[in-house]
Amino acid sequence: MDRIWELLAKKFSHEISDHEIKELEFLLKKHQEELQQGEILDAIFNLEIIMGDDPAMLERSEKRLLRQIGEVPANDLPANDDLAPADSRLKKHFRRYSKLYVAAILNLAVLTGLYLFASHNAAGNFVNKINTERGAKTTVHLPDGSVVILNSGSRLTYDKDFGIKNRRINLEGEAYFDVKKDPAMPMLVATSSVTVTVLGTTFNVKAYAEDSIVEASLFTGTIQLTTEKDPERVILLRPREKVTISQKQNNYTSTPKEPRNETVSLQHLTLNRIDSSFDETAWLKNKLVFRSTRFQDVANELQRKFNVYIYFNDTVFQDIRITGTFSNESIQEIIPALQQTIPFHYTSSGNKIYINQ
Amino acid sequence: MKGGTEARLLFQQLPSAEGPAVLVKLHNLYFSRIFKLIHSLVKQRESAEELASDIFVQLWQRREKLLEVSNPEVYLYVMARNKAFSFLKHQLHLTEPLDNIEDFRLEVARSPEELLISSEMLYRVNAAINQLPPKCKLIFMLVKEESFKYRDVAEILNISPKTVETQMGIALKKLSKAFTFSTT
Structure with missing residues (x-):
């Protein structure tokens, strides 16, 4: 059993050989039950070490160094050289975090695109509303210290009492939550069909109005879930479980007021064997993962991620199930890839794609 | 490798006219890390601080020979380890340092x-x-x-x-x- 840890560590530090990968896969299969947290372990492995520089010591050492090599002490050097350490530290910082800066700039772009405002609603309450446009993602820091990552085409709303009198938040779309623990004030995440009650956990909720399923996945802690249809029934979720609620829609004819048939099912999270990650959080890494997903729901996902519109001119395709993973592919690559398994034709103009027989 | 290429570049520039400024740069990039390693081995803060400084003095003294170094970062850490070990030998209590580190x-x-x-x-x-x-x-x-x-x-x-x-x-x-x- 210790061998598995050695091999996992090798994998995370990119030391593993092809031969050892096979060995690891074999061992992982054998010990599946005990080892379902591969992705989180990988994430732990990727945490940055805080260097904890001691500036006074650094300065002492620099002076000593310059004295030893016969140079003038640091404070007599031209201003330019004095800046050198800060400069190089800054460069290092930028190099290390360049990806994050790009992300931050993108987020900023999104922020300007989305409207974050406080408005008076009927009751005179201030309401905070955060929208993400299609093709965008954003990270929201809530007043109580919780962090929410909002996927494309989603909306988060909460009022001025959030974090003071209650922790109630409304979600349309998909979001990943890292909720700060507060036993006295549980957080309530309400979507149109389910309400999730949490103390302090990490979980993902996917509830797009246009999709045929609603999903809540739990990574750590516990959450309680009630459905709109059957508020009396409380579903308790344990780590690495998810609840899927399928709504049998009469395509576009049904309105939210019409009663829908719901099937609620409890499953384990889908662990991806290849990179030991969870499918449910693939979107955080800009990946699209479909497991026997209806073509219509796949199309919805593509519409949100790539800001396109997909129309089915022929309804025969909508219910066909699709399985596949896309990481860096563009929409121009994904549609032809789907054609490999489904015999459809398509035409496109601008950002509109028409699916034909 | 994130830092490797920068270290190699700095190693190459060390014998040039800007040498001292390059040395200061290297020092500020690596001092804290080198110190951490040495400190965990020799267990005395003040000695470790001096030894870590000395590494960069040594680096300066052999600046002409550094072009042949294939992995500057490993080179720096090995220098630091040797420095710490010889210090410990000098102090006459070197047994198996890795089993008994700070x-x-x-x-x-x-x-x-x-x-x-x-x-x-x-x-x-x-x-x-x-x-x-x-x-x-x-x-x-x-x-x-x-x-x-x-x-x-x-x-x-x-x-x-x-x-x-x-x-x-x-x-x-x-x-x-x-x-x-x-x-x-």
């Missing part, structure tokens, strides 16, 4: 990229890291910090690559315990 604190932080780690989990992870045996922690730090290869770490610490492998396995196993605990 404990140190190691903190990790999450960047927005590591979204799966909750704040509570991060706290537990840091607690678990600091409960690792010092030798294990030092190896874990070297592998993680500069993305040193196992064989580089083995060279720096003068141990076998197999030991690095075993210790990394132990570190990961203990970290996973901390995590499993947090899910219950």
Whole structure:
């Protein structure tokens, strides 16, 4: 059993050989039950070490160094050289975090695109509303210290009492939550069909109005879930479980007021064997993962991620199930890839794609 | 390799007219890390500070010969290890330094990229890291910090690559315990 840890560590530090990968896969299969947290372990492995520089010591050492090599002490050097350490530290910082800066700039772009405002609603309450446009993602820091990552085409709303009198938040779309623990004030995440009650956990909720399923996945802690249809029934979720609620829609004819048939099912999270990650959080890494997903729901996902519109001119395709993973592919690559398994034709103009027989 | 190329460039520029400024740059990039390694080996803060400074003086003295160095970062850490070991020899209490090294604190932080780690989990992870045996922690730090290869770490610490492998396995196993605990 210790061998598995050695091999996992090798994998995370990119030391593993092809031969050892096979060995690891074999061992992982054998010990599946005990080892379902591969992705989180990988994430732990990727945490940055805080260097904890001691500036006074650094300065002492620099002076000593310059004295030893016969140079003038640091404070007599031209201003330019004095800046050198800060400069190089800054460069290092930028190099290390360049990806994050790009992300931050993108987020900023999104922020300007989305409207974050406080408005008076009927009751005179201030309401905070955060929208993400299609093709965008954003990270929201809530007043109580919780962090929410909002996927494309989603909306988060909460009022001025959030974090003071209650922790109630409304979600349309998909979001990943890292909720700060507060036993006295549980957080309530309400979507149109389910309400999730949490103390302090990490979980993902996917509830797009246009999709045929609603999903809540739990990574750590516990959450309680009630459905709109059957508020009396409380579903308790344990780590690495998810609840899927399928709504049998009469395509576009049904309105939210019409009663829908719901099937609620409890499953384990889908662990991806290849990179030991969870499918449910693939979107955080800009990946699209479909497991026997209806073509219509796949199309919805593509519409949100790539800001396109997909129309089915022929309804025969909508219910066909699709399985596949896309990481860096563009929409121009994904549609032809789907054609490999489904015999459809398509035409496109601008950002509109028409699916034909 | 993130820092490797910059270090190589600086090594090459050391004999030039800008030498002293380049040396200061190298010093500011590596001093804290070199200090950490030396401190964990020699266990005395003041001595470690002086020894770490000396590394850069030595580097200056042999600046003409550095062009042949294939991996400047490993080179620096090996210099630091040798320095620490010879200091210990001098002090006449060198037995098996790696089995008897000074404990140190190691903190990790999450960047927005590591979204799966909750704040509570991060706290537990840091607690678990600091409960690792010092030798294990030092190896874990070297592998993680500069993305040193196992064989580089083995060279720096003068141990076998197999030991690095075993210790990394132990570190990961203990970290996973901390995590499993947090899910219950």
